[in-house]
Amino acid sequence: MESVLLYDTTLRDGTQGENINFSADDKIRIARRLDDIGIHYIEGGWPGSNPKDKLFFELAKQVRFRNAKLVAFGSTRKPGIMAGDDTNLYELIQSDTPVVAIFGKTWDLHVKIMGNTLEENLNMIFETVAYLKKHGREVIYDAEHFFDGYRTNREYAILTLRAAMNGGADILVLCDTNGGTMPFDIEAALKDVQNAFDGHPVRLGIHTHNDCGLAVANAITAVKSGAVMVQGTINGYGERCGNADLTSIIPILCTKMQYPCMSEENLAKLLKLSRFVSETANMIPANNQPFVGRSAFAHKGGIHVSAILKDPRAYEHLVPETVGNRRRVLMSDLAGKSNVEYKAKELGIELNHNGFDAKKIISEVKRMEQAGYQFDIAEGSFKILLEKFTDQFKPCFDLESFRVTVEKDKDKPCSAHATVKISVGNDYEITAAEGSGPVSALDNALRKALRKFFPDIEAMQLVDFKVRVIDGRDGTAAKVRVLIESREHDQLWNTIGVSEDIIEASWQALEDSFQYKLAMQPKTCSCN
Numbered sequence: 331m332e333s334v335l336l337y338d339t340t341l342r343d344g345t346q347g348e349n350i351n352f353s354a355d356d357k358i359r360i361a362r363r364l365d366d367i368g369i370h371y372i373e374g375g376w377p378g379s380n381p382k383d384k385l386f387f388e389l390a391k392q393v394r395f396r397n398a399k400l401v402a403f404g405s406t407r408k409p410g411i412m413a414g415d416d417t418n419l420y421e422l423i424q425s426d427t428p429v430v431a432i433f434g435k436t437w438d439l440h441v442k443i444m445g446n447t448l449e450e451n452l453n454m455i456f457e458t459v460a461y462l463k464k465h466g467r468e469v470i471y472d473a474e475h476f477f478d479g480y481r482t483n484r485e486y487a488i489l490t491l492r493a494a495m496n497g498g499a500d501i502l503v504l505c506d507t508n509g510g511t512m513p514f515d516i517e518a519a520l521k522d523v524q525n526a527f528d529g530h531p532v533r534l535g536i537h538t539h540n541d542c543g544l545a546v547a548n549a550i551t552a553v554k555s556g557a558v559m560v561q562g563t564i565n566g567y568g569e570r571c572g573n574a575d576l577t578s579i580i581p582i583l584c585t586k587m588q589y590p591c592m593s594e595e596n597l598a599k600l601l602k603l604s605r606f607v608s609e610t611a612n613m614i615p616a617n618n619q620p621f622v623g624r625s626a627f628a629h630k631g632g633i634h635v636s637a638i639l640k641d642p643r644a645y646e647h648l649v650p651e652t653v654g655n656r657r658r659v660l661m662s663d664l665a666g667k668s669n670v671e672y673k674a675k676e677l678g679i680e681l682n683h684n685g686f687d688a689k690k691i692i693s694e695v696k697r698m699e700q701a702g703y704q705f706d707i708a709e710g711s712f713k714i715l716l717e718k719f720t721d722q723f724k725p726c727f728d729l730e731s732f733r734v735t736v737e738k739d740k741d742k743p744c745s746a747h748a749t750v751k752i753s754v755g756n757d758y759e760i761t762a763a764e765g766s767g768p769v770s771a772l773d774n775a776l777r778k779a780l781r782k783f784f785p786d787i788e789a790m791q792l793v794d795f796k797v798r799v800i801d802g803r804d805g806t807a808a809k810v811r812v813l814i815e816s817r818e819h820d821q822l823w824n825t826i827g828v829s830e831d832i833i834e835a836s837w838q839a840l841e842d843s844f845q846y847k848l849a850m851q852p853k854t855c856s857c858n
Contacts, residue, residue: 334583334591335501335559337371337470337535338364338576340607341386342403344567345375349613354385356610358393364564365398367603368596369576371470371559373401377425378418387425401429401470406458409446413461423465430462433472433505436490437479448486452493459497470559471499472537477511480519488526501533501559506548509541509571513551520555535559538574540566545574550582553589564607565619577604577622581653594652601654621653628658630669630706639672670716677713679722691719701828702800702811708826710816710846711839726848727752727780729841734768734833746771754783769795769836776844790847793817797832814839818847 341357344350352360357374364372374390375383390400402425407416422430434455435441441451455471462469471494473479479487491502504519511519520534536552536559538545549560560583566575577600583589584597604622608615617625627650629638637644642657650656659672670691674681694715695705705712717723730751738744748771749762761779765771773792780787794815799808812827812835823846827838 334553334557334589335370335535336368336576336580336591337373337401337559337561338369338563339373339403339537339561339573340364340563340567342373342375342383343561343569343573344563346569347567347572350567350611352610354382354389357386358389360564360607360610361390361395361398361400362393363603363606365395366596367599368397368592370398371401371429372398373403373431373561374425374427376403378404378421384421384425387427391426399429399468400427401431402427403431403433406432406434406454407461409444409450409454413457416458419458419461422462423467427467429468429470431470431472431503432458432462432494433474434458434490434494435475436473436487436505437475438483438486439479440475452489455490455493456497459494459499463498469497469499470501470503470535472503472505474505475507476504477506477515477519478508481515484522488523491523491526495527495532501535503535503537503559503561504552504557505537506539506545507537509539509545511538511544511548512542513544513547516548516551517555520552520557524556533558535561537561539568540571540573540575543571545572546578546582549574549579550587553583553587565604565613565615567607567611567613575619577653578620581621581648585648585652597652598654621648622655624658626650627655628706630659673709673712674716677709677716679713679716679720681720691716694719698828702809703826703828704811704813705826707813708824708839708842710823710825711827711842714842714845724849725845727754727783727844729837730758732772732775732837734772736768748772748775750775750779752776752779757783759783768833769840772833772837773840776840780844780848784848787844787847790816790818790844792843793822795836797835800828810835812836812839814843816843816847818850821850823847 341352341360345352361372361374374386377384377387387402402422404418404422407413407419413419435451438448441448459469459471473491476487494502523534524532534557536549536557538548549562553560560579562574562576562579564576566572580592580600581597583591601622605615617623620626627646629645634645638646659669671681714723730753732748732750734748736744736746746765746768747762751758751760759779759782761775763771763774763778765774777787792814796813798811800811809828809830810832813824815822815824825839825842825846827835829835
């Protein structure tokens with residue numbers, strides 16, 4: 331079985347997605363990670379289209395890729411000129427990459443819209459590919475809008491592929507650029523294309539978009555139908571609804587279809603790669619993303635948890651660690667005894683302590699969730715709750731009091747001030763601080779007070795703050811839920827607070843967040 335070639339276009343097609351933007355240095359860092367995990371081809375960008383991509387290829391000349399071939403992307407020559415006179419092709423040669431990807435018009439509609447003739451379009455494809463081959467490049471030909479063109483004018487679509495093949499193209503990539511093709515149409519078209527070359531070997535690739543939610547399915551179908559290359563992006567980033575997501579395609583090929591495209595060692599790095607790319611793009615990772623999402627192997631119902639404790643295969647199609655992920659058991663009003671036992675073990679809490687009663691904990695969790703808490707998204711607060719239930723909670727500090735004031739002058743923005751008094755053992759500390767809002771001021775004051783006792787508190791950062799109105803029918807008196815996400819290096823945790831008062835709810839979540847952090851390092855905590 332021929333290995334499936336993985337072609338990543340995150341750095342080019344992925345950047346066409348809304349709110350996705352990478353600097354040249356960002357692209358170098360991502361390219362290194364793609365190379366490390368074993369991607370075969372990395373498309374770096376279009377050097378003839380913008381200075382940033384041109385800079386990337388200059389920087390890339392100093393990088394030694396161990397596994398991947400770097401690809402420069404561009405279009406066929408312009409109509410009416412020689413390939414050697416085309417500035418776009420000149421930039422592709424100057425990028426000095428071993429591989430060049432060229433896209434050409436396949437749909438006769440597009441040829442006519444551009445004011446070109448069908449014959450000249452074929453000449454452009456043939457001469458461009460032949461020119462690049464003459465300069466010693468491996469050429470991947472992207473048949474843009476292939477499936478749309480194939481549906482409306484099959485004969486011409488096949489002729490464009492023949493032109494690229496006659497020019498010397500190494501792989502012909504069939505593109506579902508509009509993302510509107512069905513899997514069964516993908517299968518039929520690939521088989522027809524293979525037959526159209528009269529038994530001559532032709533290496534096909536697939537490039538799909540997700541406008542019908544079928545990008546991954548279409549890519550997998552194409553491989554099953556004979557494609558030897560799959561193009562896609564990390565996390566499915568791309569224009570409109572995105573591209574085929576390689577973080578789904580890769581594990582499907584490796585574990586479900588047994589195609590040899592990546593080692594087990596590299597497959598286990600997939601989640602970290604996904605998070606690195608999303609962090610570099612400043613995009614929030616999708617929890618429900620297959621394989622690498624935070625919820626991909628999360629279990630909430632008590633019956634489900636009871637089953638996976640006996641045999642994980644009952645509710646998991648894959649061992650989470652295969653892709654670098656982990657199993658998560660959630661606490662909620664759907665939880666049972668198995669959820670409590672699993673979470674306690676995961677969080678390092680001894681349950682056989684002071685007459686532990688799982689039913690009481692489950693009852694309390696359900697009561698609190700009815701009141702607005704949501705422990706499946708606040709594991710930090712649940713750990714503290716579980717410790718309190720089993721008399722194992724040892725607070726590293728206690729709140730004595732706090733005061734928050736907000737001032738608004740006529741022509742100035744609001745300013746917030748907070749004063750906090752805490753006790754650590756027999757010592758007391760009173761501090762005051764300002765902030766951009768009341769919660770910011772409270773956070774700054776508490777951090778300032780704790781710094782005297784716990785100098786490493788500065789390593790902790792608050793990375794997300796969310797406020798949700800639980801039931802808006804009470805207007806401004808409605809109960810609110812505050813969620814805080816905190817980070818220390820690569821460790822994340824979430825805490826929650828609920829109250830009719832937004833400051834009180836924020837304090838609950840804030841206090842839990844700091845207590846959780848300090849409990850992670852008991853040696854720094856004088857109260858322990």
